[in-house]
Amino acid sequence: MPESKRLEGKVALITGAASGIGGAAAELFAAEGANIAAADLKRTEVREAVDRLTASGASAVAISGDVSHRADAERFVQACVDRLGSIDIVVNCAGVTTRYAPEDWDYEQVWDWVIDVNLKGTYMVSRAAARHMRQAGNGGSIVNLSSIYGLVGRPEYYGTGEDPYPASKGGISMMTKDMANAFGADRVRVNALCPGFVYTPLTATVTGDDQWLKTMESMIPLGRLAQADEVARAALFLASDDASYITGATIPVDGGYTSQ
Numbered sequence: 001m002p003e004s005k006r007l008e009g010k011v012a013l014i015t016g017a018a019s020g021i022g023g024a025a026a027e028l029f030a031a032e033g034a035n036i037a038a039a040d041l042k043r044t045e046v047r048e049a050v051d052r053l054t055a056s057g058a059s060a061v062a063i064s065g066d067v068s069h070r071a072d073a074e075r076f077v078q079a080c081v082d083r084l085g086s087i088d089i090v091v092n093c094a095g096v097t098t099r100y101a102p103e104d105w106d107y108e109q110v111w112d113w114v115i116d117v118n119l120k121g122t123y124m125v126s127r128a129a130a131r132h133m134r135q136a137g138n139g140g141s142i143v144n145l146s147s148i149y150g151l152v153g154r155p156e157y158y159g160t161g162e163d164p165y166p167a168s169k170g171g172i173s174m175m176t177k178d179m180a181n182a183f184g185a186d187r188v189r190v191n192a193l194c195p196g197f198v199y200t201p202l203t204a205t206v207t208g209d210d211q212w213l214k215t216m217e218s219m220i221p222l223g224r225l226a227q228a229d230e231v232a233r234a235a236l237f238l239a240s241d242d243a244s245y246i247t248g249a250t251i252p253v254d255g256g257y258t259s260q
């Protein structure tokens, strides 16, 4: 008997889908039978990502906009419903790191940007999606991208103590639990992944530094950083019925980093 696909007929909104973990999740979810709404700030790149998906036979649409803008977040969700018929799954991958803030910004501008995109953006998209899911009455699964730094502080050689990134990710971890509690009665599950360092454009400036890479690898029990598809596979598990009794969880995908 042919193996059934794990997301057959489901509609998945994936933000940050033009790159890294979001891109890997879009490919994997499409291969598992999901219809994909790929959203990203980068209009051309997200369109190209969707072209690749549709060329491989998937059903996918591209949407561009900024997750931290309420109107865009609500438009992403409405586009799923209007163009793909429903919304069953959200994977909140859109995110930024302090490392890429413009050099001439002061610390308050950096704080606002990182908290706006990472925390407020995840909130805006999740809120809009959960409202549709609860109203539709078919349940749903929201997967947030937190981080190891949503669970533990940064080591001295890496962190400054003044970086908004861990605060944004800690907020996502807590928001995940709070939404899970509130939405459970409507069978909307909300979970977070807490990846360690993953090879994506987001980390390129640090993973390209040999000394930094060696130090980081020495702190990870599995002795290496992750590939984007290893995080996408964890997202697939949480999005699918394989995780039907899991909600409010913050799951490390970190090679053991936070177990020490």
Ligand code: NAP
Binding pocket: 015, 016, 017, 018, 019, 020, 021, 022, 039, 040, 041, 042, 065, 066, 067, 068, 092, 093, 094, 095, 096, 117, 118, 121, 145, 146, 147, 148, 194, 195, 196, 197, 198, 199, 200, 201, 202, 203
């Ligand atoms: P990535 O390769 O940089 O992909 C993130 C995508 O989101 C990019 O295309 C980015 O566009 C887009 N984006 C940024 N701001 C946006 C906004 N306001 N609205 C819509 N899209 C926006 O990053 P990634 O490594 O895949 O990271 C995905 C998520 O996992 C992030 O939340 C990140 O914090 C989290 N995470 C990553 C790692 C890691 O090591 N890579 C570890 C732990 C957690 P631009 O390129 O224009 O910014």
